[in-house]
Amino acid sequence: MCCPNRAELACLLQLLDEMIDNGFPLTTEANILREMIAPPNIVSKVLSVVTGNSSNVSDTLPGATGSCIPWRAAEPKYANNEVYVDLVEEMDAVINRDGALVKCEVYGEVRVNSHLSGLPDLTLSFANPSILDDVRFHPCVRFRPWESHQVLSFVPPDGEFKLMSYRIKKLKSTPLYVKPQLTSDAGKCRVNVLVGIRNDPGKTIDSITLEFQLPPCILSADLNSNHGTVNILGNKICSWTIGRIPKDKTPSLSGTLLLETELERLHVFPTFRVGFRIMGVALSGLQIDKLDLKTAPSRLYKGFRALTRAGEFEVRS
Secondary structure: OOOOOOHHHHHHHHHHOOOOEOOOOOOOOOOHHHHHEOOOOOEEEEEEHOOOOOEEEEOOHHHHHOOOOOOOOOOOOOOOOEEEEEEEEEEEEEEEOOOOOEEEEEEEEEEEEEEEEOEEEHHHEEHHHHEEEEEEOOOHHHHHHHHHOOEEEEEEOOOEEEEEEEEEEOOOOOEEEEEEEEEEEOEEEEEEEEEEEEEOOOOOOOEEEEEEOOOEEEEEEEEEOOOEEEOOOOOOOOEEEEEEEOOOOOOOEEEEEEEEOOOOOOOOOOEEEEEEEEEEEOOOOOOOOOOOEOOOOOOEEEEEEEEEEEEEEEEEE
């Protein structure tokens, strides 16, 4: 779902302040709030000065206020009827200093962008719904079809929204490996880090990054890589931007950290935070089976996409 900008958020807060009945909001549905309150612009500001009316809240309630589906605007009409579904997943993982996978799970969202005329009734099914944990639904989802057949049956809001969220736990592998080696003596710490593909997802892994916090006892760092760029930020964070894994070499980061004069060796080793993105793949293995629309218009465009990116992905050294 698209996040409101600052102006829209101010308007929503103003409307909520004005739509309080005995301490309770009359409605919190985004579609109704957007229909009732106009975003601020130059014309509205000029009119407020001329008329003395500073409120940009409509005097009449939208038709959806009294509807059993208040999340949907009343009878929208489109020349082109379209509905698109995105699977957006974030992988959380913890890998200990021995290279063992301590934790690996996915938090995912099913996001829908719907521009359909009238009052559409949709059903969305998955090929393998049994792998889902901790599912949460938008209010538009009918609970009984999901409980009995694991099918999402719903009348969608108009535009972009989050249909459901889920977790998939105890995954067995990650798409990347990170192998840090740190040895410390004589007031120095030698660093060598390798990054590569552990399990090829069938799509390009890009936007790969690696970050770690230098310990406070580090006076200076001399680090270089054979691929990508390395930067030491002002807050003593080392940032290595890799991008994509080249086919002809394994990306490596190496160099030396200089310790404070009274220290012989480093006792606290950093944790490496990994970032990546994979377009076209849901690493959890979740697959959309089909999306059906009752009383479909003659021309209906629908599509599916998947995206996986790193969430809290940590490698300990």
